[in-house]
Amino acid sequence: MKTLVIERDALKNNISVVKERAGGAVIYGVVTGDGQGAGLVELAKTLRAEGIGRFAVSEVAEAAALRKAGFVEEEILMLRCTTDREELEQLLDLNVICTVGSHDSGMALNGVAEARSTIAEAHIQIDTGMGFGGFLSSEPEKILSTFRDLSSIAVSGVCTQLYTKSRKGKALAAQVEEFTKTVEAIHAAGFETGTVHAAGSYVLMHHPAARLGGVRAGTVLMGRCRRARGDGLRRVGYGEVKVEETRWVPKGHIVGGNTPAPLKKNTRVAVLPVGYQNGFGMGRPWAGGLLDAIRRWLTQRQITVRVNGQKARVIGGIGAIETIVDVTDLKCTAGDKAVFDIDPIFAKGFVREYR
Numbered sequence: 453m454k455t456l457v458i459e460r461d462a463l464k465n466n467i468s469v470v471k472e473r474a475g476g477a478v479i480y481g482v483v484t485g486d487g488q489g490a491g492l493v494e495l496a497k498t499l500r501a502e503g504i505g506r507f508a509v510s511e512v513a514e515a516a517a518l519r520k521a522g523f524v525e526e527e528i529l530m531l532r533c534t535t536d537r538e539e540l541e542q543l544l545d546l547n548v549i550c551t552v553g554s555h556d557s558g559m560a561l562n563g564v565a566e567a568r569s570t571i572a573e574a575h576i577q578i579d580t581g582m583g584f585g586g587f588l589s590s591e592p593e594k595i596l597s598t599f600r601d602l603s604s605i606a607v608s609g610v611c612t613q614l615y616t617k618s619r620k621g622k623a624l625a626a627q628v629e630e631f632t633k634t635v636e637a638i639h640a641a642g643f644e645t646g647t648v649h650a651a652g653s654y655v656l657m658h659h660p661a662a663r664l665g666g667v668r669a670g671t672v673l674m675g676r677c678r679r680a681r682g683d684g685l686r687r688v689g690y691g692e693v694k695v696e697e698t699r700w701v702p703k704g705h706i707v708g709g710n711t712p713a714p715l716k717k718n719t720r721v722a723v724l725p726v727g728y729q730n731g732f733g734m735g736r737p738w739a740g741g742l743l744d745a746i747r748r749w750l751t752q753r754q755i756t757v758r759v760n761g762q763k764a765r766v767i768g769g770i771g772a773i774e775t776i777v778d779v780t781d782l783k784c785t786a787g788d789k790a791v792f793d794i795d796p797i798f799a800k801g802f803v804r805e806y807r
Contacts (some may be wrong), residue, residue, distance in 0.1 A: 453760070454726060455692040456794065456802035458490045462686040463673065466504045466591010469684045470669045473656055477663045478647055480508040480529060482670030483518075489689065489796025490674065491804055493521040498671075500526070500651065508668055512542045519546050527639035529575065531668075533557040533585050540564040544572055547609060548716075553586040555579035558598045565604035575609035575646070578634050580627040582613045589634040597642040610635055614655050614662060624655065628662050653677035659686075676736065676795055689796040691732065695759065695788045696723040698779060707776050720780040721767070722759060724790050731798030733770040758790040759784045 470479060479730055482488070487495030496507055508525045509515050515528050530543055533553040540561055552558040552574045563571035578597060579586030586783055587595045599607060612631045617623040617756045631650055638645050649666030651659065654677050656667045671677040675685040701707060701721055704714050709727065726732045733755055755766040757777055762784070764777040777790075796804075 453693075456489075456796060456799045457690050457692060458494070458796065458804065458806045459686075459688055459690075460806055462675065462688045463490070463495075463498055464502060465684075465686050466675050466688065467504065470656065470667075470672055471503070473660075473702050474663060474667050474669075475660075477649070477651075478506060478666040479504050480506045480649070480666060480668045481673070482508045482531075482652075482668050483514065484508070484510040484531070484670065485797050488670060488674050488676075489752060489799055491806075492517055494804075494806060495673070496521070496523060504669075508670075509548075512539050512546070512548075512579040515543065515546045515548045519676065521530055533577065535560040537564060540572075544568065544570065550574045551577050551585075551611070552598055552605065553579070555594055555597070558602050560729050562602040562604045571604055571606050572586045573606050573608050575611050576607055578610065578612045578631055580612045580614065580631050580650075581623075582615050584613060586612065587638050587727045589630050592634070592637050595634065595638065596641050596643070598726065599638070599641070607643070609666070610638065610645040610648050611666075612650045613652065614650050616655065618658070624659055624662060655682055671736070674796060676797075686791065689794055689799070691726060691730075691792050691794040691799065691802060693724055693726050694789050695776070695784060695786050695790055696725050698722045698784060706768075709771025709774070710769025712768050716765075719767070719778055721776045722764065722779045722784060722790070724757065724777060724792075725773070725774045726792070727771045727773045730801050731794055732775065732792065733766075734798040736795065753793075759790045760788050764790075 479746050481499040483492050483496050486492050492514055508529045508531050510531050523713050529549045530551055533551050541564060550561050550572060552561060561572050578745035579588055613625055635645055635648055647666045648664045650664055651662045651667040653672035654671050655662045675687040701715060701719050703717050706712050706714055756763050759782055762782045764779050767776055767778050
């Protein structure tokens with residue numbers, strides 16, 4: 453059996469760091485991707501127990517699961533826009549705050565709400581550079597028309613997604629300025645914006661000026677956003693499997709799956725029933741460029757696991773369903789426990805367990 457272990461103490465530590473960094477800003481716990489891989493409902497319950505009662509989702513099914521699990525009064529925000537009438541009907545049934553990022557999505561939501569003789573709550577999304585959705589700040593009339601013309605929508609927030617390639621944040625500062633001017637234009641036209649939020653996990657941790665009225669905490673909860681030394685976060689999630697077998701393999705024999713190579717000496721190996729199809733060795737593509745590619749390659753070559761608490765190096769690369777580690781100098785046998793780091797959001801085929 454493959455077990456994905458979620459450490460409660462590490463998770464609670466990260467929530468504490470998020471709360472400290474957010475200051476007075478409201479916090480949306482982003483529970484997309486089955487709760488960042490930690491389990492949608494389990495993560496939401498932990499967040500609520502630690503004082504975070506606002507949640508952000510990307511699928512109707514996620515909102516439905518939260519409501520079914522007893523999150524009846526909590527605020528749930530749908531992060532993406534949709535013009536699909538069936539989805540909008542379900543979102544209103546679930547009392548979810550929708551996102552409007554275009555004339556079409558605004559008209560669709562207003563039409564569904566009007567037909568039900570109700571008012572739909574929504575946040576207005578502004579596109580400041582990532583391009584996934586939102587009104588362009590250069591088209592203020594389209595933004596203001598949501599306030600003026602769509603009488604069945606009540607705007608309770610304005611948001612954007614920020615990007616940055618470095619902690620120096622020059623590009624980020626320009627985005628924040630652009631977003632702030634758009635918010636000010638809405639105020640100048642006589643409308644309220646509600647909660648103003650722009651910062652996701654990385655920006656929350658590294659750019660205080662961008663935290664504004666609200667922040668969205670997702671990957672930071674797992675300690676798997678882009679990190680900085682001394683940030684106080686702890687990495688959450690590790691895997692456990694049992695060694696399938698151990699055996700001696702002669703010098704020159706080819707071993708491994710991803711980067712098979714001949715052994716330089718007689719080697720005792722252990723075979724683990726886990727591979728990249730299970731998410732072992734998978735990482736998030738935070739950075740680009742040749743230097744970062746070299747770093748990722750070196751990291752891949754240095755992956756280790758712990759067998760009975762002893763460090764063992766992966767050899768020949770990670771295979772699809774199995775991985776080989778060097779246990780020449782270790783005491784171990786078939787059935788012994790092997791422990792390894794794994795990002796919960798990539799983990800597949802594991803039984804999840806909170807400890």
